[in-house]
Amino acid sequence: MNICVCIKQVPDTQKVRIDPEKGTLIRKGVPSIINPYDESALEMAFEIAERAKARVTVLSMGIPSVERVLRYAIALGADRAFLLSSPAFAGSDTLATSYILSQGIKKSGPYDLIIMGKQAIDGDTGQVGPEVSVFLNYPVVTYVDDFFDLEGGSILLHRYVENIEEVIKLKLPGVITVVKAKKRLRLPLLNSLIKSFNTRVHILGPEDIDADVERCGLKGSPTRVRKTFTPEVKRGVTFIEGSIKERAKTLKKILSAYTTG
Amino acid sequence: MSAKESKINREDYRDIWVILENEPAGGLNRYVFGLVSKACELNKKLGQKVVGIAFGSVEDDTAGELCRCGLDEIIILEHSASEEEVELKGKAEDLLNASMLVDAVKKLKPSILLSLATGFGRTLMPLAASELKTGLTADCTGLDIDGDLLVQTRPAFGGNIMAEIICRDSKPQMATVRPGVFKKNYVRSCGVSFSIKKIYRKTLTERLDASLLPEIIERKIKETVTGLMDASVIVSGGRGLGKPEGFKLLKRLADKLGGVVGASRGAVDLGWIDHSHQIGQTGYTVSPELYIACGISGAIQHVAGMKDSKMIIAINEDPQAPIFEIADYGVVGDLYEIIPALIEEL
Numbered sequence: 239m240n241i242c243v244c245i246k247q248v249p250d251t252q253k254v255r256i257d258p259e260k261g262t263l264i265r266k267g268v269p270s271i272i273n274p275y276d277e278s279a280l281e282m283a284f285e286i287a288e289r290a291k292a293r294v295t296v297l298s299m300g301i302p303s304v305e306r307v308l309r310y311a312i313a314l315g316a317d318r319a320f321l322l323s324s325p326a327f328a329g330s331d332t333l334a335t336s337y338i339l340s341q342g343i344k345k346s347g348p349y350d351l352i353i354m355g356k357q358a359i360d361g362d363t364g365q366v367g368p369e370v371s372v373f374l375n376y377p378v379v380t381y382v383d384d385f386f387d388l389e390g391g392s393i394l395l396h397r398y399v400e401n402i403e404e405v406i407k408l409k410l411p412g413v414i415t416v417v418k419a420k421k422r423l424r425l426p427l428l429n430s431l432i433k434s435f436n437t438r439v440h441i442l443g444p445e446d447i448d449a450d451v452e453r454c455g456l457k458g459s460p461t462r463v464r465k466t467f468t469p470e471v472k473r474g475v476t477f478i479e480g481s482i483k484e485r486a487k488t489l490k491k492i493l494s495a496y497t498t499g
Numbered sequence: 500m501s502a503k504e505s506k507i508n509r510e511d512y513r514d515i516w517v518i519l520e521n522e523p524a525g526g527l528n529r530y531v532f533g534l535v536s537k538a539c540e541l542n543k544k545l546g547q548k549v550v551g552i553a554f555g556s557v558e559d560d561t562a563g564e565l566c567r568c569g570l571d572e573i574i575i576l577e578h579s580a581s582e583e584e585v586e587l588k589g590k591a592e593d594l595l596n597a598s599m600l601v602d603a604v605k606k607l608k609p610s611i612l613l614s615l616a617t618g619f620g621r622t623l624m625p626l627a628a629s630e631l632k633t634g635l636t637a638d639c640t641g642l643d644i645d646g647d648l649l650v651q652t653r654p655a656f657g658g659n660i661m662a663e664i665i666c667r668d669s670k671p672q673m674a675t676v677r678p679g680v681f682k683k684n685y686v687r688s689c690g691v692s693f694s695i696k697k698i699y700r701k702t703l704t705e706r707l708d709a710s711l712l713p714e715i716i717e718r719k720i721k722e723t724v725t726g727l728m729d730a731s732v733i734v735s736g737g738r739g740l741g742k743p744e745g746f747k748l749l750k751r752l753a754d755k756l757g758g759v760v761g762a763s764r765g766a767v768d769l770g771w772i773d774h775s776h777q778i779g780q781t782g783y784t785v786s787p788e789l790y791i792a793c794g795i796s797g798a799i800q801h802v803a804g805m806k807d808s809k810m811i812i813a814i815n816e817d818p819q820a821p822i823f824e825i826a827d828y829g830v831v832g833d834l835y836e837i838i839p840a841l842i843e844e845l
């Protein structure tokens with residue numbers, strides 16, 4: 239069995255700050271991390287692999303430095319790594335990204351199972367998983383948080399979204415997108431760590447994956463960011479002072495319109 | 500097909516379509532009404548039609564209410580062949596729905612296609628968008644019309660920045676919209692002629708070989724009991740509660756005010772309260788008359804979900820907590836002193 243995990247390097251959005259004057263993102267000093275949902279995807283892949291004796295391939299589209307992330311995935315136990323990297327891919331929206339990833343998957347595959355994160359925390363779109371499934375012509379199950387069993391070319395999945403909980407049987411090949419799973423991503427083992435130094439991360443450009451450059455990057459992206467701005471939310475707070483009792487009394491006055499009794 | 504070849508004649512595309520999503524337990528998802536109202540507002544600048552797209556039937560009184568929100572027409576997408584019904588029993592419907600939607604879009608050419616950014620919408624819409632090779636903007640919190648373009652505003656980078664996104668050269672312009680950001684608004688009394696059209700899907704395409712569709716083995720629907728979205732008063736707690744029991748105190752305050760209890764992700768992640776209470780970017784978006792934030796720091800992701808509340812009161816030990824930047828009234832202090840004293844007063 240062959241599993242492909244798509245992982246994206248993202249800025250740690252909890253550490254992102256805004257330049258108050260220019261209203262732009264300050265990316266300097268913001269650490270790059272593996273998208274948290276993709277960590278769950280990776281961990282699930284390893285667990286499935288352990289059960290089914292599968293090979294795990296990691297795939298990412300990004301700038302050359304993403305190689306580091308892929309190498310880390312190898313240290314965790316991935317067998318192969320591919321980085322789709324080219325100036326032609328820059329500025330891709332979800333449609334173009336999905337096209338490029340699906341070409342990468344086709345070229346490095348075939349795979350029985352493609353595992354992706356529910357969404358990437360930089361864009362938070364959650365579109366790439368389902369869109370890739372369409373390009374691959376595979377069925378997709380979204381919001382997976384666990385798997386139970388592999389049997390006769392199918393996988394039994396647990397799905398949890400809003401107020402629905404489902405057990406779903408997915409016939410492979412297929413695509414799943416995973417939410418944050420209960421299990422955290424494992425830590426690297428020493429011998430895998432050593433292996434990761436000696437494993438090549440294959441870097442692929444458009445011609446290596448038979449990608450039509452017209453469908454990649456900005457050119458292949460139907461959506462455009464027209465403007466960005468910082469959310470303006472300040473209200474001008476009035477602090478309520480005094481002893482606890484005084485403050486409670488002031489609050490009561492403010493709340494008088496809402497009290498029921 | 501390249502992006503260039505796929506350039507389309509924009510004028511051929513008209514009307515705003517809104518996906519009429521149903522609740523898993525049946526009945527229309529109530530946030531659809533707000534989305535329809537917004538679509539009608541947008542349509543004032545376009546002067547076209549607002550059409551609801553349903554998978555399966557729509558109840559009469561639901562249709563009536565949608566009409567009052569300004570909907571002009573409903574199209575029901577159905578699959579008809581009986582042998583397929585059997586084959587499709589117990590199958591996940593996302594792919595089937597997407598495929599019917601794609602066919603209808605190709606045939607009727609809507610200019611704009613909107614759905615709620617629920618699990619349902621966020622699965623259906625990307626499936627359709629990639630088949631249609633058009634753009635899709637996820638989880639919008641604002642929509643506007645500029646000329647004939649849909650201007651889609653959404654948070655990015657964890658809510659630190661807002662982006663305006665357009666889709667100029669392909670159609671339809673597709674967006675999912677965060678539930679609850681647009682309010683239901685009646686624009687007419689019912690009785691206006693209202694048409695419901697049905698489109699049947701005769702055959703399954705190759706892509707939809709039914710034997711390949713994911714199969715639902717078991718399904719549980721949990722009732723959502725929080726009533727957050729409809730509450731006029733919300734008392735929310737965060738990590739500053741220090742312990743799960745803190746929510747009992749908040750519940751007492753909420754009861755006094757006729758409100759319900761909400762939470763930050765900080766508190767939900769610690770397992771103090773169920774996720775169905777979470778407010779913010781990855782929880783509910785609410786805009787009650789009164790929001791009381793207790794022991795919540797005011798991270799941008801939390802604020803994203805409650806900043807439109809009419810009145811915001813924050814109780815926090817830390818005078819520097821960002822929650823005070825968006826509060827109307829602030830109380831600096833220990834919530835375990837202030838809230839009991841307040842409950843006493845009320």
Ligand SMILES: Cc1cc2nc3c(=O)[nH]c(=O)nc-3n(C[C@H](O)[C@H](O)[C@H](O)COP(=O)(O)OP(=O)(O)OC[C@H]3O[C@@H](n4cnc5c(N)ncnc54)[C@H](O)[C@@H]3O)c2cc1C
Nearest residue numbers: 737738739763764765779780781782794795796801816834
């Ligand atoms: C992609 C993404 C999505 C997210 N989505 C959401 C979301 O939907 N909703 C959400 O809420 N968060 C979300 N977060 C998390 C968010 O960034 C914060 O981590 C979270 O909101 C913090 O919760 P908190 O305010 O309860 O905890 P903290 O930030 O720890 O704040 C606790 C506050 O309590 C105060 N306090 C402590 N003790 C007391 C006391 N006795 N009395 C009074 N005050 C006290 C402290 O001064 C502090 O300000 C998201 C994060 C990411 C990256």
Ligand SMILES: Nc1ncnc2c1ncn2[C@@H]1O[C@H](COP(=O)(O)O)[C@@H](O)[C@H]1O
Nearest residue numbers: 244245299354355357358363364365366
């Ligand atoms: N550039 C990328 N490289 C690899 N995987 C990606 C990339 N972009 C998105 N993905 C995958 O698609 C998922 C959803 O991303 P998104 O639709 O951008 O929120 C992520 O969790 C990843 O698994």
